[in-house]
Amino acid sequence: MTPTRKTKQDVVSEFRCSEILAAARKVFATRGFSEATVDDIALSAGIAKGTVYLYFPSKKDIYLAALKSGLTDLQEKTRATMQAATGIRAKLASFVRTRIEYAEANRDFIKIYHSEFGNLTNAAACDSEFQQLYLLQAKMLENALNDAVDAGEIRRVRTDFTAFIIYDMVRGVMTQRLLGWSTGAMEDDIQLLNDLIWKGIVAA
Amino acid sequence: MTPTRKTKQDVVSEFRCSEILAAARKVFATRGFSEATVDDIALSAGIAKGTVYLYFPSKKDIYLAALKSGLTDLQEKTRATMQAATGIRAKLASFVRTRIEYAEANRDFIKIYHSEFGNLTNAAACDSEFQQLYLLQAKMLENALNDAVDAGEIRRVRTDFTAFIIYDMVRGVMTQRLLGWSTGAMEDDIQLLNDLIWKGIVAA
Amino acid sequence: MTPTRKTKQDVVSEFRCSEILAAARKVFATRGFSEATVDDIALSAGIAKGTVYLYFPSKKDIYLAALKSGLTDLQEKTRATMQAATGIRAKLASFVRTRIEYAEANRDFIKIYHSEFGNLTNAAACDSEFQQLYLLQAKMLENALNDAVDAGEIRRVRTDFTAFIIYDMVRGVMTQRLLGWSTGAMEDDIQLLNDLIWKGIVAA
Amino acid sequence: MTPTRKTKQDVVSEFRCSEILAAARKVFATRGFSEATVDDIALSAGIAKGTVYLYFPSKKDIYLAALKSGLTDLQEKTRATMQAATGIRAKLASFVRTRIEYAEANRDFIKIYHSEFGNLTNAAACDSEFQQLYLLQAKMLENALNDAVDAGEIRRVRTDFTAFIIYDMVRGVMTQRLLGWSTGAMEDDIQLLNDLIWKGIVAA
DNA sequence: TATGAATGAGGGTTCATTCAT
DNA sequence: GATGAATGAACCCTCATTCAT
Numbered sequence: 060m061t062p063t064r065k066t067k068q069d070v071v072s073e074f075r076c077s078e079i080l081a082a083a084r085k086v087f088a089t090r091g092f093s094e095a096t097v098d099d100i101a102l103s104a105g106i107a108k109g110t111v112y113l114y115f116p117s118k119k120d121i122y123l124a125a126l127k128s129g130l131t132d133l134q135e136k137t138r139a140t141m142q143a144a145t146g147i148r149a150k151l152a153s154f155v156r157t158r159i160e161y162a163e164a165n166r167d168f169i170k171i172y173h174s175e176f177g178n179l180t181n182a183a184a185c186d187s188e189f190q191q192l193y194l195l196q197a198k199m200l201e202n203a204l205n206d207a208v209d210a211g212e213i214r215r216v217r218t219d220f221t222a223f224i225i226y227d228m229v230r231g232v233m234t235q236r237l238l239g240w241s242t243g244a245m246e247d248d249i250q251l252l253n254d255l256i257w258k259g260i261v262a263a
Numbered sequence: 264m265t266p267t268r269k270t271k272q273d274v275v276s277e278f279r280c281s282e283i284l285a286a287a288r289k290v291f292a293t294r295g296f297s298e299a300t301v302d303d304i305a306l307s308a309g310i311a312k313g314t315v316y317l318y319f320p321s322k323k324d325i326y327l328a329a330l331k332s333g334l335t336d337l338q339e340k341t342r343a344t345m346q347a348a349t350g351i352r353a354k355l356a357s358f359v360r361t362r363i364e365y366a367e368a369n370r371d372f373i374k375i376y377h378s379e380f381g382n383l384t385n386a387a388a389c390d391s392e393f394q395q396l397y398l399l400q401a402k403m404l405e406n407a408l409n410d411a412v413d414a415g416e417i418r419r420v421r422t423d424f425t426a427f428i429i430y431d432m433v434r435g436v437m438t439q440r441l442l443g444w445s446t447g448a449m450e451d452d453i454q455l456l457n458d459l460i461w462k463g464i465v466a467a
Numbered sequence: 468m469t470p471t472r473k474t475k476q477d478v479v480s481e482f483r484c485s486e487i488l489a490a491a492r493k494v495f496a497t498r499g500f501s502e503a504t505v506d507d508i509a510l511s512a513g514i515a516k517g518t519v520y521l522y523f524p525s526k527k528d529i530y531l532a533a534l535k536s537g538l539t540d541l542q543e544k545t546r547a548t549m550q551a552a553t554g555i556r557a558k559l560a561s562f563v564r565t566r567i568e569y570a571e572a573n574r575d576f577i578k579i580y581h582s583e584f585g586n587l588t589n590a591a592a593c594d595s596e597f598q599q600l601y602l603l604q605a606k607m608l609e610n611a612l613n614d615a616v617d618a619g620e621i622r623r624v625r626t627d628f629t630a631f632i633i634y635d636m637v638r639g640v641m642t643q644r645l646l647g648w649s650t651g652a653m654e655d656d657i658q659l660l661n662d663l664i665w666k667g668i669v670a671a
Numbered sequence: 672m673t674p675t676r677k678t679k680q681d682v683v684s685e686f687r688c689s690e691i692l693a694a695a696r697k698v699f700a701t702r703g704f705s706e707a708t709v710d711d712i713a714l715s716a717g718i719a720k721g722t723v724y725l726y727f728p729s730k731k732d733i734y735l736a737a738l739k740s741g742l743t744d745l746q747e748k749t750r751a752t753m754q755a756a757t758g759i760r761a762k763l764a765s766f767v768r769t770r771i772e773y774a775e776a777n778r779d780f781i782k783i784y785h786s787e788f789g790n791l792t793n794a795a796a797c798d799s800e801f802q803q804l805y806l807l808q809a810k811m812l813e814n815a816l817n818d819a820v821d822a823g824e825i826r827r828v829r830t831d832f833t834a835f836i837i838y839d840m841v842r843g844v845m846t847q848r849l850l851g852w853s854t855g856a857m858e859d860d861i862q863l864l865n866d867l868i869w870k871g872i873v874a875a
Numbered sequence: 876t877a878t879g880a881a882t883g884a885g886g887g888t889t890c891a892t893t894c895a896t
Numbered sequence: 897g898a899t900g901a902a903t904g905a906a907c908c909c910t911c912a913t914t915c916a917t
Binding site for chain 3: 700703704705706782785786787788789790791792802806825826828829831832833835836838839840842843844846847849850852853854855859860863864866867868869870871873
């Protein structure tokens with residue numbers, strides 16, 4: 060009936076791809092790109108090495124696909140929840156909560172994500188599309204901040220700069236929690252982070 | 264009791280080491296650890312590959328030494344300026360300024376530093392002493408915050424958590440500037456960052 | 468005694484075989500044995516890779532079959548036209564014309580043929596039946612030459628040696644024409660080659 | 672004294688290169704390019720695989736170097752003896768003798784040479800400089816023939832075509848002898864070949 | 876019979892490390 | 897100490913062959 064029906068082949072193929080990507084995320088998260096071998100990934104996915112190459116043309120492509128799929132997913136979830144929220148305070152809270160919850164549920168991806176972010180200054184990454192994907196994350200915040208400034212909700216600040224800083228605050232909390240450095244419950248961390256973003260360090 | 268007088272050999276040896284480390288920082292910053300070769304480093308240092316191994320037992324050790332020396336340096340400079348400052352606001356401002364100025368002057372090191380920080384969750388880094396070195400950075404902040412809370416300078420917050428967040432805000436600005444993403448002058452960035460740390464996003 | 472009647476299966480099977488061999492000749496001629504993949508051949512034959520293995524047990528066997536079928540064909544055509552000719556001069560002319568025309572019409576096969584001939588000294592080819600097939604080609608010439616010597620048509624020479632040389636002269640012209648190195652029309656080349664075989668270089 | 676004195680390094684380096692090339696010729700002659708492995712060559716040269724890559728950037732380059740050095744050598748020897756000979760008959764005899772003796776003394780190289788010649792029609796070889804090197808061989812003959820025609824020593828023929836044919840006659844004899852197909856002594860083969868080139872098949 | 880996804884052995888190449896000079 | 901040639905382990909990727917459907 061529906062014209063774009065997936066064939067059984069497509070379903071199997073997609074399944075294999077996602078299996079490989081899941082295995083890849085685990086391996087890359089543990090070993091990093093360079094230390095990970097394609098054999099590791101294949102083994103972890105329970106398939107033979109050659110099979111991996113039926114679905115991805117190179118190790119680098121596996122890595123990028125793993126990164127991109129997670130990045131797109133996170134990006135979309137963030138966008139959706141921010142859009143659903145009303146007012147800058149709620150929007151910022153949505154940004155914070157969505158991402159910290161996502162990190163909790165996708166630890167392997169977040170490790171790769173942050174690792175790659177740390178390497179953003181390498182020659183290899185500089186001309187890649189990934190800088191753009193990263194910038195996009197901050198841009199969402201910036202747009203929300205711009206609207207809030209226009210609406211008089213918050214004071215006038217350099218919104219691009221502020222957006223990055225909020226982005227980094229959230230990233231830092233993700234890392235703390237990933238490494239088990241945070242002593243608090245996730246809800247406490249979220250609330251405190253919201254608080255700091257909103258009120259700053261100083262006493263009210 | 265003979266004081267630890269440096270022999271001429273020691274001086275030459277130290278000089279070679281620092282030359283190699285400087286070259287290594289440049290190479291690692293450009294290529295990343297895995298893509299960098301010992302030949303690259305030797306070439307950049309103007310010596311032969313074998314000579315490198317007279318001063319460092321392995322490539323990994325060069326990397327760690329480059330990281331450690333920079334980290335210790337940054338740590339010490341931060342500590343000193345914070346100690347010289349009076350009051351939490353001044354201390355935080357010292358933390359911010361010292362680090363952002365350091366990043367501006369030591370771009371190669373900061374690239375390695377941030378790259379490694381991104382990989383902190385890798386198996387390789389997990390059991391290393393480097394987690395401790397990173398934690399130490401935040402600990403300085405935490406201590407200052409604790410003092411300030413005790414003195415009633417700022418409201419009572421989870422100081423460990425807050426310290427990390429401030430640390431990450433500063434790290435984020437370093438990255439922005441390193442990548443040329445920041446549109447402002449360094450002084451403006453420093454001031455705005457101080458402002459945001461102190462007052463938060465919302466209008467005062 | 469039932470004659471060897473071909474079943475429908477046999478016909479289909481033979482057809483598939485010849486299709487695969489035709490595709491194989493094209494691919495092997497273009498890429499050479501090692502660079503050609505079974506996938507290339509299957510694709511060129513318009514069938515799936517697995518299907519190839521229903522008709523040939525291995526890549527090497529496809530190659531040998533392609534070589535052998537062409538070789539047998541060429542051999543038979545050469546034999547027939549030489550037999551039909553009367554007198555050594557006419558027989559040699561038949562040999563020359565048949566082969567050069569065949570090369571013109573079966574470029575793919577000739578490429579493989581000459582390539583394999585060049586590899587005749589390789590360990591792989593040495594113990595094969597192909598040396599015999601090659602020798603057979605020259606043997607036809609040798610027999611004709613022997614008859615001519617016996618009949619007093621030509622002077623007494625080492626006919627085995629001479630046969631090889633004539634064989635090589637023809638092969639050389641095939642190659643020239645295949646590579647587009649010959650500046651003349653085919654008929655001119657044939658005539659001149661006959662001339663040189665018969666009269667040698669020196670002026671009559 | 673002489674400014675372009677070879678350092679010891681250079682001598683050792685050249686020696687290694689020639690050792691590797693000698694080993695490569697043996698291996699390539701036995702197995703052919705594709706079946707030969709770099710390990711085979713290294714083993715045959717008595718060095719480690721990695722060492723090969725200190726002297727040649729790739730397997731292909733080893734092959735081409737082996738081919739080129741032999742080809743240049745053969746070319747130069749042929750040129751020199753032809754130049755020293757007076758009259759077309761002597762020049763042709765020089766061409767024949769030089770090459771057949773060379774083949775006898777450099778069997779490994781000749782195997783590669785003829786194998787490569789057989790592959791000349793492959794896509795890979797078509798745009799290479801090697802076609803030119805091959806053409807050069809025939810060109811020497813062609814020039815000599817042109818001079819002879821001008822001097823009235825021989826009848827007027829298409830000298831380019833004739834040159835190729837003589838070239839192929841010699842090549843054929845080389846192959847015969849390499850394969851042990853020739854029943855005669857080398858001197859006999861040389862004389863008979865000269866004879867056939869000069870007088871043709873027919874009785875004088 | 877036909878398919879094409881899956882396999883895994885094999886090879887070219889790199890590069891950290893060693894060691895004779 | 898300084899050198900850089902030599903080593904060989906390790907890894908990415910290819911592709912002939914198999915086999916479940």
